[in-house]
Amino acid sequence: MTKVNQSAEIEGWIGRLKNGDLKAREQLINCTCDRLTSLTRKMLKEYGRVKRWEQTDDVTQNSLMRLYRTLADVHPANAVEFYRLAAMNIRRELLDLAKHYFGPNGLGANYASVDLASGKTANNPDGNAPLAIEDGPDQLEAWTAFHEQVEKLPDEEKEIFDLLWYQELSQANAAELLNVSTRTVKRRWASARLLLHEALGGLLPEI
Amino acid sequence: MPESDRLLDLVVLWEELHEAGTPVPIEELCQDCPELLPALRKRLKALGALDAVLANETNPGSATIAKEQKSEIEKLSRQVEPQPVIPGYEIIRELGRGGMGVVYEARQIRLNRLVAVKVLLGGSYATVTSQERFKAEVDAIGRMQHPNLIQVFDVGEYDGRVYYSMEYLAGGNLEDRIGNAPLPPRKAAEIVKILADAIEAVHEHGVIHRDLKPANILLTAADATNEKTGVKGFGIPKISDFGLAKRTDIPSGPTLTEHILGTPTYMAPEQAAGHSRQVGPATDIYSLGAILYRLLIGRPPFVGETVIEIVRQVADADPVPPRFLQPTIPIDLETICLKCLNKQPSQRYTSAAALADDLSRFLADEPIVALPIGWLGQLIKWIRRRPAVASLITVSGLAVVGLLASSWLFNQRLAKELKNTGDAREMAEVTGHHLKLALAGEIAATLDADFKQLEIVPQSMVTLLALRKNWDEKELEAWTRSLVKKDARIFGISLAFEPQQFVGKNVYDDYCLYVHEEASGLIAKQLLPPEYPSPSYRERHWYTAPEATGKRTWSEPYRGQRANETPMLTYSCPIVSDGTFRGVVATDLSIKYFRELHTRLEKKYLGSDCSSFVISSGGTFMYHPNPQYEFPSENSSIDQIPTDSDFQAIWQKMQRQETGYALGTDFDVGRPATFYFARIPSTDGHFVLVQFESTPPIGLDSLKNP
Numbered sequence: 079m080t081k082v083n084q085s086a087e088i089e090g091w092i093g094r095l096k097n098g099d100l101k102a103r104e105q106l107i108n109c110t111c112d113r114l115t116s117l118t119r120k121m122l123k124e125y126g127r128v129k130r131w132e133q134t135d136d137v138t139q140n141s142l143m144r145l146y147r148t149l150a151d152v153h154p155a156n157a158v159e160f161y162r163l164a165a166m167n168i169r170r171e172l173l174d175l176a177k178h179y180f181g182p183n184g185l186g187a188n189y190a191s192v193d194l195a196s197g198k199t200a201n202n203p204d205g206n207a208p209l210a211i212e213d214g215p216d217q218l219e220a221w222t223a224f225h226e227q228v229e230k231l232p233d234e235e236k237e238i239f240d241l242l243w244y245q246e247l248s249q250a251n252a253a254e255l256l257n258v259s260t261r262t263v264k265r266r267w268a269s270a271r272l273l274l275h276e277a278l279g280g281l282l283p284e285i
Numbered sequence: 286m287p288e289s290d291r292l293l294d295l296v297v298l299w300e301e302l303h304e305a306g307t308p309v310p311i312e313e314l315c316q317d318c319p320e321l322l323p324a325l326r327k328r329l330k331a332l333g334a335l336d337a338v339l340a341n342e343t344n345p346g347s348a349t350i351a352k353e354q355k356s357e358i359e360k361l362s363r364q365v366e367p368q369p370v371i372p373g374y375e376i377i378r379e380l381g382r383g384g385m386g387v388v389y390e391a392r393q394i395r396l397n398r399l400v401a402v403k404v405l406l407g408g409s410y411a412t413v414t415s416q417e418r419f420k421a422e423v424d425a426i427g428r429m430q431h432p433n434l435i436q437v438f439d440v441g442e443y444d445g446r447v448y449y450s451m452e453y454l455a456g457g458n459l460e461d462r463i464g465n466a467p468l469p470p471r472k473a474a475e476i477v478k479i480l481a482d483a484i485e486a487v488h489e490h491g492v493i494h495r496d497l498k499p500a501n502i503l504l505t506a507a508d509a510t511n512e513k514t515g516v517k518g519f520g521i522p523k524i525s526d527f528g529l530a531k532r533t534d535i536p537s538g539p540t541l542t543e544h545i546l547g548t549p550t551y552m553a554p555e556q557a558a559g560h561s562r563q564v565g566p567a568t569d570i571y572s573l574g575a576i577l578y579r580l581l582i583g584r585p586p587f588v589g590e591t592v593i594e595i596v597r598q599v600a601d602a603d604p605v606p607p608r609f610l611q612p613t614i615p616i617d618l619e620t621i622c623l624k625c626l627n628k629q630p631s632q633r634y635t636s637a638a639a640l641a642d643d644l645s646r647f648l649a650d651e652p653i654v655a656l657p658i659g660w661l662g663q664l665i666k667w668i669r670r671r672p673a674v675a676s677l678i679t680v681s682g683l684a685v686v687g688l689l690a691s692s693w694l695f696n697q698r699l700a701k702e703l704k705n706t707g708d709a710r711e712m713a714e715v716t717g718h719h720l721k722l723a724l725a726g727e728i729a730a731t732l733d734a735d736f737k738q739l740e741i742v743p744q745s746m747v748t749l750l751a752l753r754k755n756w757d758e759k760e761l762e763a764w765t766r767s768l769v770k771k772d773a774r775i776f777g778i779s780l781a782f783e784p785q786q787f788v789g790k791n792v793y794d795d796y797c798l799y800v801h802e803e804a805s806g807l808i809a810k811q812l813l814p815p816e817y818p819s820p821s822y823r824e825r826h827w828y829t830a831p832e833a834t835g836k837r838t839w840s841e842p843y844r845g846q847r848a849n850e851t852p853m854l855t856y857s858c859p860i861v862s863d864g865t866f867r868g869v870v871a872t873d874l875s876i877k878y879f880r881e882l883h884t885r886l887e888k889k890y891l892g893s894d895c896s897s898f899v900i901s902s903g904g905t906f907m908y909h910p911n912p913q914y915e916f917p918s919e920n921s922s923i924d925q926i927p928t929d930s931d932f933q934a935i936w937q938k939m940q941r942q943e944t945g946y947a948l949g950t951d952f953d954v955g956r957p958a959t960f961y962f963a964r965i966p967s968t969d970g971h972f973v974l975v976q977f978e979s980t981p982p983i984g985l986d987s988l989k990n991p
Contacts, residue, residue, distance in 0.1 A: 087745065265294070268300065
């Protein structure tokens, strides 16, 4: 479903949630399911461990369940609030993901970043020796920092980031939702990215 | 203006120019402010680096990875994770892994016996929570000795990783052993009775398992028997995996309440709701009931495509009584099963021992303690959860209507049941009458839900079109294409405007974009002459109806001129801004979709004994058993009201009442029949008409028509 009619649909389900429609909670979750799965996989994509993919799905489901439970007590007033809640939930779950697998010390310290095609790593440039688990962390730590810094952005910038990146709305639709001009959305989006880059000190997740 | 604001404006301008395909060198942007050039360059560089990370990319998830790449990943995965070297053990192979640990088959060297060794994932980097849970698991198992609980032999640590060794059972697990086939009822009862005894021992030690499921029930070889602890031909079942076990004497930590713990399929409602304080022995009893259900039916009580769907059913839905699906299941065993599956913990067995006792009584052909709620009780329970259907009930003193999720066969069985209990034949037929009425309502309600969902697309388009007056034509077309593409039920969408109400690159007098499916793909065109002959789109019924009424309207079914004579329905919504009518959004829906939906509902509710039809307020059948039945064309007069006298009686009632019945003759062979009908509320007059093959019951005419 496109984001244009999704916002209208979300408003509809929010209304039904307020009226006690239990199915509304499930439908609201469906609106964020794809995005969360995609973001979770992006965080783990460097890992050549097939079982991690299975665990990705477990974590995704866990996150959706958390949001499902939250919606039992917290009723967003409108689509903007729902998007905010969903994005916050996604961020927190992704941060928990990092802590869950790698503990509080040295995130991912002992897992190699490996080129899947060649088996090469920074410590194993030939790619023909057994992989050693001694390379430094990068991906997961970088993504952890990324999400943490997004959480710390000023309200307007964080809101735009939530809508445009976590929820994948277009700039025009975000402008409609927030009742501002598209130009305002563009300014806030540019500001959000610049602030984020500065906060990360230039240490970005690899692509 | 502060410098930071000026720089931000320049960044936005640079991005806009790039998006428009007219990039400008930044030196040119800074012509009037060359002092800002270094800062601007730095910002754009930063944005470029960040945008590369933020850019959407093809999902590299497991569903899309090519097989070759996936196998490469698997190869590398095995290379990265060599088998552990645990002192005293020779690792043979990996048996499986879960969220917390990996289980290996191994040989304990000193005693030369096969064991299973479970190693905590993550080693010294495992989270504190994982380590604590692992220790809790070992602690839970280690405290208990029971022939039907997996025995732990040894606990240790190597290379900073914790592990424990336990019995190795050659029979696999219950999940794999039973597959999807139901077991004979007595065998199912024997297995669950043994498990209940074991769980009682677990509870006596102050532990709740919280994750009972067939996959966690391991089995010895099938020929290993023990009269008390095993099942002939099945082996000895042993409960394993206490990874989520909870000590009842230790309060739960905060992290345990955050996540759903356990497998939702076999999870108790209090677990599904995350109410950890309510989790107790009754939680495990529920899971045993769910396992019993699985053994009896071949599937769990609740199934769904997503975890959330299953959890919702666990929390809210009643399981289909086992005997509806497998009539040979003894009623006592069904009673025991449903008692375990009660949503309220206090209504289940008070202990696992009580459950085991009742199963023993069943196996000994003695009366059980649990009381059946009976067919009528189940109906009442079902109806109480469906207030819309409850409103159809009119029989005084007997709150019996509704249909459990099965077929018309159930109704026959119910009638027989009532006869067997001594109720009059007339009462049975009266009950059946109201069941059929409720049936019609249930089908109509399901179709109504689907119609309502279909209305969302055009309504949301109208909302945005009303808010925004200026559009880029390409953007509008792309948006419409994406909507048609993403919803298989939508055949086509028209965006039609009054003169000068659509402003794109020009101000248009005529603008009517139509995007629809064809065999070659999505086609977008303007419904204007000469391709779209007169009358103009502004004179077509799908435009004039909402214009005249100011309301959203459903059309009669017709053969679409716009769409190569495909039979369809159109849902039209007016676009109104500031009180001014600006145009219409019309969604074309293929009749084929409704036929398929209707057929599925018919099979689900009616089985093969009856037929039903959906008919419009103009008298057009959306589905007719006669393959020669012709839909009217788009522009023809659409009064198709049948004129035969039998149908007239039904038709008149359908105009006056939301739901009801009427006597007549069926469409196929002209036998006397009773028609039950109910409106689909959101569609302004489309009806569900249900036909039964039976002769009208005695005294039916004297019954009040709702």
